[in-house]
Amino acid sequence: xxxxxxxxxxxxxxxxxxxxxxxxxxxxxxxxxxxxxxxxxxxxxxxxxxxxxxxxxxxxxxxxxxxxxxxxxxxxxxxxxxxxxxxxxxxxxxxxxxxxxxxxxxxxxxxxxxxxxxxxxxxxxxxxxxxxxxxxxxxxxxxxxxxxxxxxxxxxxxxxxxxxxxxxxxxxxxxxxxxxxxxxxxxxxxxxxxxxxxxxxxxxxxxxxxxxxxx
Numbered sequence: 437x438x439x440x441x442x443x444x445x446x447x448x449x450x451x452x453x454x455x456x457x458x459x460x461x462x463x464x465x466x467x468x469x470x471x472x473x474x475x476x477x478x479x480x481x482x483x484x485x486x487x488x489x490x491x492x493x494x495x496x497x498x499x500x501x502x503x504x505x506x507x508x509x510x511x512x513x514x515x516x517x518x519x520x521x522x523x524x525x526x527x528x529x530x531x532x533x534x535x536x537x538x539x540x541x542x543x544x545x546x547x548x549x550x551x552x553x554x555x556x557x558x559x560x561x562x563x564x565x566x567x568x569x570x571x572x573x574x575x576x577x578x579x580x581x582x583x584x585x586x587x588x589x590x591x592x593x594x595x596x597x598x599x600x601x602x603x604x605x606x607x608x609x610x611x612x613x614x615x616x617x618x619x620x621x622x623x624x625x626x627x628x629x630x631x632x633x634x635x636x637x638x639x640x641x642x643x644x645x646x647x648x649x650x651x
Contacts, residue, residue: 476530483507483522487537489562489573493544495526496602501587502526504547505534511541517551538564538573546587548619554584554626555617558591558600581642585624586617605645613638 483505493503504520521542524532543557561576579589579600591599606614606622613625613635627638 476527478524478527478530478532480533480535481522481524482535484537484540486535487540489536489538489540489575491534491536491544491560493524493526493532493534495528495530498528500525500527502547503532503544505536505542505544506551507540507542515543519551520547523547536560536562538562546589548586548617548621550618553617553619554586554615554623556581556585556587556589557583558589581624581646582626582628583630584626585642586621601646603646605642608645609641610637613641 484507495501502523502525504523506516506518507521508514509516522534524534526532539562541561543559545555545557547555557580559576559578559580563574563576565573575593577591577593577599579591585605588602588604589600590602606624609624614622615625617623624642625635625638627642628634
């Protein structure tokens with residue numbers, strides 16, 4: 437998992453370059469001004485009441501997908517496993533702009549209906565500059581496969597710095613590392629599940645196929 441710190445972030449979201457699942461889902465967290473695909477007419481959305489920051493999601497697959505946002509329960513690494521704070525249906529080739537509060541911290545993920553499903557995360561932490569003190573707002577973002585992999589995610593900052601990787605690995609995975617989620621999609625098992633137990637085979641497979649910086 438790689439963490440990137442930048443003063444601003446133009447998010448784009450794609451799914452793995454094929455279908456919409458790892459089974460080969462790829463999405464990109466996209467330049468908000470990127471051109472839309474034909475037939476796209478998505479109104480701007482918001483999370484937690486919206487705000488001054490914007491994340492754009494783009495589906496680069498050949499099938500529709502649902503991307504859900506989950507706000508952390510508290511600042512830092514306190515993820516929520518309750519229902520999504522907002523979710524957006526993405527059509528192939530279309531971009532969805534999402535307004536978020538200036539201090540929003542949480543994740544976006546390809547969502548198949550249950551927070552218990554294995555899924556990789558696009559983690560996003562906006563850190564506002566302190567009022568009256570020098571320094572701009574900051575953004576931390578990274579892509580995490582700790583709880584499994586059901587898509588490939590590429591996260592791109594406004595200055596071109598990127599996190600994640602667009603690479604389908606499901607077809608290379610041995611059968612003991614593949615599981616079916618609640619929607620019937622085949623996905624990669626978590627390298628580490630909620631019980632804290634590490635699956636060494638999953639760790640080694642992802643390091644081999646997508647690299648230690650992305651696993």
